[in-house]
Amino acid sequence: MRTSISERALDAIVSGVLWGFRILIVLAIIIGTVLAIRAGTYTRAQWIDFVIFGVAQGSIYALIALGYTMVYGILRMINFAHGDIFMTGAFGAYFTATWLTKIGFTDRYPVLGLMIPILVAMIIATLIAMLVERIAYRPLRGAPRLVPLISAIGASFFLEYSFRGIFGPGKYAYPPINALEGEWVVLGIGILKVHVVVMVAAGIMMALLYTLVMYTKVGKAMRAVSENQDTAALMGIDVNKTIVSTFAIGAAMAGAAGVLFSLVYRQIDWFMGFTPGIKAFTAAVLGGIGNIPGAMVGGLVLGVFESVGPSLFLEGLGIIRPYQLKDVIAYTMLVMILLFRPSGILGERLTKQKA
Amino acid sequence: MKRLSVLLSLLILASLALAACGPAATQAPGGSTSGYECTDPLGCVKIGPSDPVHIAFWGVLSGADSTLGEDSKRGVEIAIDDKGGKLFGHDILLTSEDAGCTPEGGATAASKLATDTSIVGLVGSTCSDETAGGIAAITKAGLTTISPANTRPSLTSPDRGPDYDGYLRTAHSDAFQGKAVAEFAYNFLGVRKAATIHDGSVYAQALQQVFVDNFKELGGEIVAQEAVAKDATDMKPVLTTIAAKGPEFLYYPVFVAAGGFITAQVRDVPGMENVKLAGSDGIFSPDFLKSAGPNVVGVYLSSPDFSAFTGDYAGFLEKHKAKYGGSTLSTFHAHAYDAANILFAALEKVAVQEADGTIYVPRKALRDAVYATKDFAGITGNLSCSPTGDCGAPVIAVYQVQSDDPASWNPADAANPNPKKVWP
Structure with a gap:
């Protein structure tokens, strides 16, 4: 195609500005980092703490992000109610865990005291997600893409305000598990026990999910449907069933994430799904939406940047009260990574049709 | 194109989250055939013979901080009950508008109420941010609002500007509260190195600054002044940053959500195990105990001194119990009642x-009458309003949380108070 000289000049200017922007941000990060490390405010142990906090937060983001990315992969739809599915799981776990703690069960069997709430949360989240899919999404399957999106936003508000109506606008303190108080020393580094549990649990869940998607019949069906629904249907795959199981698996992950979140931050309320939901969506886009390992990587990267960023490069640049800008870091990073890699960190294998 | 739709959807989501309902159309009481001639520079509110006397409450009634607004609203409702629900033989109608504890929410609520020409006066807002956003609309409509819970110092400072002409408060200014906490920390606890966290809200930012200024003046050292986002959940990084500076005292005058997260997580951070913790009236509520969990025991909270309340505070509490059951939700019910x-x-x-029952309320005269309040016998003290709108009697006390059971919340209990007054 022929383009006029002025158009080409404009293109050059735009890409010049973009490159300038990229270089500027990278420079700011590098300068900030160098200054912060040279200032020596923090000890090595504290830097490691920052990273561990970030990994723990990031693995929760990753678990939620999986649901976004799986549903997107299969339906090309952003399930905005997913953050609230996470909230429903946390509520289910809260009531179970409070009861178990009250009757002394958690103190006697800490492992079961951890597992049972997680299981309950996964079941509740799964059931609610399946209901949402049946009521709010399936009837709109053939509609233009924005329609189910609006329906998802509606479902999100419905869940939030139903929970607010039922359980009140207040907050609940999630009961701590006494056996998880304190820290373990691993390789000379003290790590809070609860963080270890979160990371290990998230790791196991993600490994299970990956195995399920890559090496089982259901997973094969899911991958087939995500490639092409019509062809998959012609091959004898029950598309509806596959979509429901995608929602169910994503929701189970979110439910588990809800428990892990509550264990670490110890406070739940009806609106708790909103911010983590948006962050996890960011993580999914960051990793390359539709790509399962991408969601995991995106979540971890986002969590670590949020945790380390303010003290690493913002403080180094002399910005006061850097923690207020945590979200700015998260979204700036999203823009940056999409500028360098428009399809996300692991998004290169996406076909044109998927993106 | 697909990426565009993702972007678009984010935008839609954001706007949905921010926008509240638009202003509702209201009607002025119709007809004007009577002897009364309105000469008030701000006009008059006409209340027909069968119309109610319409007052409004605006404040935070939704979301994480809703106990603050609900608590104040109950104070107003009890005041209405005490009048038998009637003024001049007309029913009193109370409209409440949620202002969401944000400047935007305050602006939305205020402009909605300002368009309603049947409203004679307002009580509110509850968060200082709401007033910062909404007061201009209320003053311009000729209305007057009395806030039971705003504590930001600048709202009643001499240079507050004409937008604030319609604004008074029965709450104390944080100029008193921050100073009281600083004196408590320096003189009573004997700490010398303090750190603060605020959540970016006008209230918290101003209050911690007052504390910082006074603490430094007393001779103490401020090792860190940090801030977090209002919806932040992971406080460990910021607490680690603070731990690196080695404070003995951490002051976080924030609201329930952030206050709960900080309290629940602070003991997990190496170096923060023994730091003394203090908050202020924004988290002086059983909700805070509910959100913070077991770590909350021992936390200091500043608040108006309930034992200094004159008048019939005990009687108020009884009416409250009869009407709503349980104890009060937050700090400012008595201020709202006043x-x-x-x-x-x-x-x-x-x-x-008039003879037929029609009432005229001249707006400017009403505003002047509120400002002229002198030695009013309220339950928070004997109240006189200053020319800059301060009506409160500022007696601040510091309380210490004794138990993490929200049901035990009763700072006014004689035998077994929780939290318990420790200073002065």
Whole structure:
């Protein structure tokens, strides 16, 4: 195609500005980092703490992000109610865990005291997600893409305000598990026990999910449907069933994430799904939406940047009260990574049709 | 194209989250055939023979901080009950508008109420941010609002500007509260190195700054002044940053959500195990115990001194218990009760009633009458309003949380108070 000289000049200017922007941000990060490390405010142990906090937060983001990315992969739809599915799981776990703690069960069997709430949360989240899919999404399957999106936003508000109506606008303190108080020393580094549990649990869940998607019949069906629904249907795959199981698996992950979140931050309320939901969506886009390992990587990267960023490069640049800008870091990073890699960190294998 | 739709959807989501309902159309009481000639520079509110006396409450009634607004609203409702629900033989109608504890929410609520020409006066807002966003609309409509819970110092400072002409408060200014906490920390606890966290809200930012200034003046050292986002959940990084500076005392005058997260997580951070913790009236509520969990025991909280309340505070609490069950939700119910009564007293002073029952309320005269309040016997003290709108009697006390059971919350209990007053 022929383009006029002025158009080409404009293109050059735009890409010049973009490159300038990229270089500027990278420079700011590098300068900030160098200054912060040279200032020596923090000890090595504290830097490691920052990273561990970030990994723990990031693995929760990753678990939620999986649901976004799986549903997107299969339906090309952003399930905005997913953050609230996470909230429903946390509520289910809260009531179970409070009861178990009250009757002394958690103190006697800490492992079961951890597992049972997680299981309950996964079941509740799964059931609610399946209901949402049946009521709010399936009837709109053939509609233009924005329609189910609006329906998802509606479902999100419905869940939030139903929970607010039922359980009140207040907050609940999630009961701590006494056996998880304190820290373990691993390789000379003290790590809070609860963080270890979160990371290990998230790791196991993600490994299970990956195995399920890559090496089982259901997973094969899911991958087939995500490639092409019509062809998959012609091959004898029950598309509806596959979509429901995608929602169910994503929701189970979110439910588990809800428990892990509550264990670490110890406070739940009806609106708790909103911010983590948006962050996890960011993580999914960051990793390359539709790509399962991408969601995991995106979540971890986002969590670590949020945790380390303010003290690493913002403080180094002399910005006061850097923690207020945590979200700015998260979204700036999203823009940056999409500028360098428009399809996300692991998004290169996406076909044109998927993106 | 697909990426565009993702972007678009984010935008839609954001706007949905921010926008509240638009202003509703309201009608002025119709007809004007009577002897009363309105000469008030701000106009008059006409209340027909069968119309109610319409007052409004605005404040935070949704979301994480809703106990603050609900608590104040109950104070107003009890004040109305005490009047038998009637003023000049007309029913009192209370409209409440949620202002969401944000400047935008305050602006939305205020402009909605300002368009309603049947409203004679307001009680609110509850968060200082709401007033910062909404007060201009209220003053411009000729209305007067009395806040039971705003504590930001600048709202009643001499240079507050004409937008604030319609604004008074029965709450104490944080200029007193921050100073009291600083004195408590320095003199009573004997700490010398303090750190603060605020959540970016006008209230918290101003209050911690007052504390910092006074603490430094006393000779103490401020090792860190940090801030977090209002919806932040992971406080460990910021607490680690603070731990690196080695404070003995951490002051976080924030609201329930952030206060709960900080309290629940602070002991997990190496170096923060023994730091003394203090918050202020924004988290002086059983909700805070609910959100913070077991770590909350021992936390210091500043608040108006309930034992200094004169008048019939005990009687108020009984009415509260009879009407709503349980104990009060937050700090400012008594201030709201007083604010409503000051408004009623001023109305009784200036309103003109005709033989057929029609009432005229001149707006400017009403505003002047509220400002002229002197030695008003409220339950928070004997209240006199200053020319810059301060009506509160500022007696601040520091309380210490004794138990993490929200049901045990009763700072006024004689035998077994929780939290318990420790200073002065």
